[in-house]
Amino acid sequence: MKISTDEVAKIAHLARLEVDASQKEEMAEQLSHILGYIDKLKDVDVEGVKLSSGAAVMNNVLREDEVKVSPGPCVTLANAPQRDDDFYIVPRIVK
Amino acid sequence: MEYHELTIEKAGKLLCDHQISSFELTSALLDRIEKYDDEINAFITIDKTMALEQARKADQDICDNNISPLTGVPIALKDLLCTRGIKTTCGSQILNNFIPQYDGTIVKKLKKNGAVIIGKTNLDEFGMGSSTENSSYKITTNPWNKAYVPGGSSGGSAAAVAAGFCCAALGTDTGGSIRQPSSHCGVVGLKPTYGRVSRFGLVSYASSLDQIGPITKDVKDSAILLNIISGNDKMDSTSAKVDVPDFTKAFDLFEKGSLKGMTAGIPKEYLCVDGIDPEVENVFNDARRILEDLGVEIKEISLPHTDYVVAAYYIIAPSEASSNLARFDGVKYGFREKGCDDLIDMYKKTRSKGFGPEVKRRIMIGTYALSAGYYDAYYGRASKVRTLIMEDFSKAFDACDFILSPVAPAPAFKIGEKMDDPLTMYLTDIFTLSANMAGIPGISVPAGFSSAGLPIGIQMMSRRFDELSLLRAGYGFEKTIKLDVRCEISHLNSA
Numbered sequence: 001m002k003i004s005t006d007e008v009a010k011i012a013h014l015a016r017l018e019v020d021a022s023q024k025e026e027m028a029e030q031l032s033h034i035l036g037y038i039d040k041l042k043d044v045d046v047e048g049v050k051l052s053s054g055a056a057v058m059n060n061v062l063r064e065d066e067v068k069v070s071p072g073p074c075v076t077l078a079n080a081p082q083r084d085d086d087f088y089i090v091p092r093i094v095k
Numbered sequence: 096m097e098y099h100e101l102t103i104e105k106a107g108k109l110l111c112d113h114q115i116s117s118f119e120l121t122s123a124l125l126d127r128i129e130k131y132d133d134e135i136n137a138f139i140t141i142d143k144t145m146a147l148e149q150a151r152k153a154d155q156d157i158c159d160n161n162i163s164p165l166t167g168v169p170i171a172l173k174d175l176l177c178t179r180g181i182k183t184t185c186g187s188q189i190l191n192n193f194i195p196q197y198d199g200t201i202v203k204k205l206k207k208n209g210a211v212i213i214g215k216t217n218l219d220e221f222g223m224g225s226s227t228e229n230s231s232y233k234i235t236t237n238p239w240n241k242a243y244v245p246g247g248s249s250g251g252s253a254a255a256v257a258a259g260f261c262c263a264a265l266g267t268d269t270g271g272s273i274r275q276p277s278s279h280c281g282v283v284g285l286k287p288t289y290g291r292v293s294r295f296g297l298v299s300y301a302s303s304l305d306q307i308g309p310i311t312k313d314v315k316d317s318a319i320l321l322n323i324i325s326g327n328d329k330m331d332s333t334s335a336k337v338d339v340p341d342f343t344k345a346f347d348l349f350e351k352g353s354l355k356g357m358t359a360g361i362p363k364e365y366l367c368v369d370g371i372d373p374e375v376e377n378v379f380n381d382a383r384r385i386l387e388d389l390g391v392e393i394k395e396i397s398l399p400h401t402d403y404v405v406a407a408y409y410i411i412a413p414s415e416a417s418s419n420l421a422r423f424d425g426v427k428y429g430f431r432e433k434g435c436d437d438l439i440d441m442y443k444k445t446r447s448k449g450f451g452p453e454v455k456r457r458i459m460i461g462t463y464a465l466s467a468g469y470y471d472a473y474y475g476r477a478s479k480v481r482t483l484i485m486e487d488f489s490k491a492f493d494a495c496d497f498i499l500s501p502v503a504p505a506p507a508f509k510i511g512e513k514m515d516d517p518l519t520m521y522l523t524d525i526f527t528l529s530a531n532m533a534g535i536p537g538i539s540v541p542a543g544f545s546s547a548g549l550p551i552g553i554q555m556m557s558r559r560f561d562e563l564s565l566l567r568a569g570y571g572f573e574k575t576i577k578l579d580v581r582c583e584i585s586h587l588n589s590a
Contacts, residue, residue, distance in 0.1 A: 015417060015462040017455055018447040031459060034518055038406045046479040053478065054303030055289040055534020061332040075196045079428035088426050091441045
């Protein structure tokens with residue numbers, strides 16, 4: 001699988017990453033190399049094989065519906081890079 | 096008596112008998128860290144005051160006869176485990192100022208049992224790597240020879256145990272990150288069954304593969320620590336509601352019946368993996384003979400999809416990572432790039448500056464594999480191959496109690512040797528990835544040395560929730576081989 005620099009830009013945008021022009025070429029090459037190896041999965045006959053999401057024991061996990069004390073904004077916002085009282089501050093969203 | 100050689104078991108006994116205090120032991124280990132860790136770089140954060148406070152409290156508990164096997168015992172934690180009030184970086188700049196407001200479940204359990212948290216250990220950023228070179232803080236060196244990597248991603252934890260900076264440590268294992276560094280550093284590493292140990296408070300890399308486990312000086316300590324960290328937790332819906340046996344019973348089983356009646360399978364596909372180092376092969380063959388002498392019947396088995404494990408893993412793990420790491424957006428915690436025009440710009444700049452190259456690479460692979468038009472070809476297909484890998488193992492365990500294999504194809508490599516080629520690094524995970532894909536437990540036990548004097552371990556894997564078999568066989572093996580794995584580091588600080 002060959003990944004182009006345009007595709008790198010597209011994937012980076014979806015992943016909310018910035019890849020500057022100087023890195024695009026190298027990233028395209030590395031991803032192509034890795035995905036080229038992964039292409040060997042095409043050799044496996046997966047006709048009729050079920051999807052697996054892992055080894056978790058699959059059953060419903062229920063808990064009592066009980067009222068509990070919330071940790072509160074002091075705790076939940078303690079690590080916010082920017083806050084105003086009980087609110088997170090983010091850059092402008094609406095122009 | 097050398098404090099740095101103490102196992103959990105020995106330290107526990109000395110503490111109980113009032114021959115040493117936890118304060119003395121913790122102080123001695125903190126001094127040792129101060130003296131030597133500049134060369135080894137096992138730790139990212141040490142909170143001396145907090146550790147000594149916990150030690151004093153443990154000493155009081157011992158006086159009050161309120162004792163568990165961990166009371167007063169210094170334990171190191173991989174810096175991917177949330178510790179209330181102690182910085183938890185995950186080896187990443189994006190969390191360079193993150194101070195968790197809560198303890199993860201296993202940290203709570205350790206504290207409840209009186210353990211002393213001696214420090215937070217270095218790792219490949221978010222657990223992504225096999226050498227601990229991908230940490231954004233420092234490169235951990237192998238205590239046996241500092242020109243070599245300690246393995247990874249729990250390289251800091253394995254190096255800390257080998258260097259005698261703690262009695263034991265906890266690591267996490269998503270594709271071998273406990274077992275491989277344990278093998279490279281000459282210590283015992285156990286990845287429990289998926290669901291055996293709560294993941295609450297473990298910063299997620301790939302949620303269907305991650306598992307916390309012990310890194311210890313011997314197999315007994317592995318069982319002691321596993322006894323304490325195991326069990327269902329309502330904070331982790333994937334933690335299993337299954338009985339937790341007393342894992343130290345494994346040793347009685349061995350003392351009573353050696354390993355007679357046990358069958359080990361050797362996958363024929365593992366023996367023809369490209370690039371197995373002859374020294375690893377020799378250690379593996381010797382181990383096989385020792386197990387045979389202990390009464391283990393050896394059988395050839397087949398894991399037909401071995402050749403596809405690395406490819407399937409490097410779709411599934413990065414896919415889960417790309418989703419899990421979306422939470423690091425500069426809003427709720429961690430680093431935020433200043434002076435950005437709008438929200439999307441802030442996300443991009445924050446994440447690009449905060450994540451290192453390997454993390455970005457895996458996020459990119461995962462995003463690609465999950466993106467419209469490629470999902471079926473990559474993630475969907477890899478998930479089906481995972482089903483086939485799981486079936487391989489369940490068939491294999493019809494014929495054997497555990498599977499015997501090398502841990503890594505070669506002993507530890509030199510620092511910098513594999514950093515230019517990510518794929519070559521991925522391929523070194525061939526023997527360890529399967530246990531995570533299939534959710535089964537695996538243990539690495541020291542089994543020999545390379546001609547360069549670097550430790551080499553062997554791996555045993557068993558059925559889900561059958562850690563007892565691993566501990567029994569691992570203990571029997573360790574007791575018989577009697578390998579001296581004490582690592583001498585006094586030359587590291589000649590100044």
